[in-house]
Amino acid sequence: MLIQPENILNLRPGDFEQYSIQLFNHQFNNNILYQQYCNAINIHPSSVRSINQIPFLPISFFKTHEVKTGDWQQPELRFESSGTTGETTSKHLIKNATLYDDSLFHGFHQFYGAPDQYAFLALLPSYLERKNASLVYMAQKLMEKSGHPDNGFYINEWDVLNEKLKKLIERKEKTILLGVTFALLDFAAEYPTPLANVIVMETGGMKGRREEWTRKQVHDYLKQQWQLSAIHSEYGMTELLSQAYAASDGVYTCADTMKVLIRDINDPFDISGSGTGCINIIDLANIDSCAFIATEDIGTVHANGTFEIAGRMDHTALRGCSLMAV
Numbered sequence: 001m002l003i004q005p006e007n008i009l010n011l012r013p014g015d016f017e018q019y020s021i022q023l024f025n026h027q028f029n030n031n032i033l034y035q036q037y038c039n040a041i042n043i044h045p046s047s048v049r050s051i052n053q054i055p056f057l058p059i060s061f062f063k064t065h066e067v068k069t070g071d072w073q074q075p076e077l078r079f080e081s082s083g084t085t086g087e088t089t090s091k092h093l094i095k096n097a098t099l100y101d102d103s104l105f106h107g108f109h110q111f112y113g114a115p116d117q118y119a120f121l122a123l124l125p126s127y128l129e130r131k132n133a134s135l136v137y138m139a140q141k142l143m144e145k146s147g148h149p150d151n152g153f154y155i156n157e158w159d160v161l162n163e164k165l166k167k168l169i170e171r172k173e174k175t176i177l178l179g180v181t182f183a184l185l186d187f188a189a190e191y192p193t194p195l196a197n198v199i200v201m202e203t204g205g206m207k208g209r210r211e212e213w214t215r216k217q218v219h220d221y222l223k224q225q226w227q228l229s230a231i232h233s234e235y236g237m238t239e240l241l242s243q244a245y246a247a248s249d250g251v252y253t254c255a256d257t258m259k260v261l262i263r264d265i266n267d268p269f270d271i272s273g274s275g276t277g278c279i280n281i282i283d284l285a286n287i288d289s290c291a292f293i294a295t296e297d298i299g300t301v302h303a304n305g306t307f308e309i310a311g312r313m314d315h316t317a318l319r320g321c322s323l324m325a326v
Contacts, residue, residue: 005099008257008284009106016259017051020282023291024054031069033061034290041269052261052271056280056294062090062239067289070095080132081238090238092134095288100241101141103285107255108142111245112176112199115145119168123179123187125155126205134238135203139178148173162191169196178234180205181218188225201232201245215250215309235309239293241285244307251306257284260307263294276300278313 003026011019025045028035034057038044043055061067077094094100108115122139136153143151150168154161168175176199179187184202200222213221219231230248242258254260261280264270271280279297286293299309 003287005096005102005285005287008287009102011256011284013256016284019284020051020054020259020291021048023284023287024048027069027290027292030071031067031290033057033065033067034069037061051259051282052273054282054292056263056268056271056292057290058294059090059239059296062092063088066091066093068093068095069288069290072288077137078132079134079137079238080130082126082130082133092238092289094241099285099287100137103241103255103257104138104141104243105145107243107245107257110255111247111253115142116147117174118146118199119148119150119173119175120146121151121161121164121175121177122153123161123177123183124153125180125183127180128153128155134236135180138236138243158187158190161187162193165195165198166193169194169198172197175199176201178203181213184222185213185218188222192225195226195228198226198228199232200226200228201234203234203236219249237295239286239289240281240283242283250308251302252308253306258282259305260299260301262299262301265298268294273305274301274303276310279307279309 003023028038028045037057038055041055048054072095075093075095076097077100079092079094081090105115120139120143124136124139127133127136139153150164152164165175165177174197178201181202181204184200202218222228222231233246233250233252234243235252236243242255244252244254244258246252259282262272262275262277263280265277277298279295279299281293281295283291283293296313297309298311298313299307301307
């Protein structure tokens, strides 16, 4: 198998590990930063025989370095994370925008079918107000693929959004309301109404905006306000090109291009396919940056590969979950 963008979308399930190891070798040889990190922790491709032995780059490097595989200069896209004033943000340089688009559509189709079946309404305050948000780009590409005349972005125009939802429901059109958590909660408080035929999909996002709720509290409240049996969730981040989706209860399934592993809280090099601890992610779509990322999320990976996110690491967990000084 060659390291080509089209290959990742046509992998058979049994090929994921083999392709991951092949991509690791490619990135070790063509990503100077990643190679330096691997050398610092004394791991060489000759010693990597399984997916659990691949080194995972701490996600913090996306804040301090340009993470690039290959000799290229001009990115077609630039994603940047949100951050408080004065905080260093993560930056993900995307060499090939088409690869992101193809990976997005491939993953979405895997869980929901073709985007042109849906109207997309995106409630994304704070994200729409800044540049280079990967979530806004994702919603925009889904809307373009959908082509529905009622697609649209919203910040705080709740009355307009409520009327649009009513009309779509009356016409029995399949609709996805995609929103950051705090905005969905505020909208649901103001407009409690049955949302039949609507998929409500939360993307996270509570910190600093209102009292922190657990995911169960969020979902229970939204289900109550909108008389829904389930709330969907999307898991993605600036540093990834692939997404995971949950149809209910925050239990995510990865797109075919993605896999989640667990690293031990006290030993960042003890990696397993299931259990509870810090989240490592393989994103095969990250061909031109780094496909192997040690995140700052804590969660549980189940034996069937599905996973749940419990929250972010605190400073205590950071001691065991990250190797910052390399």
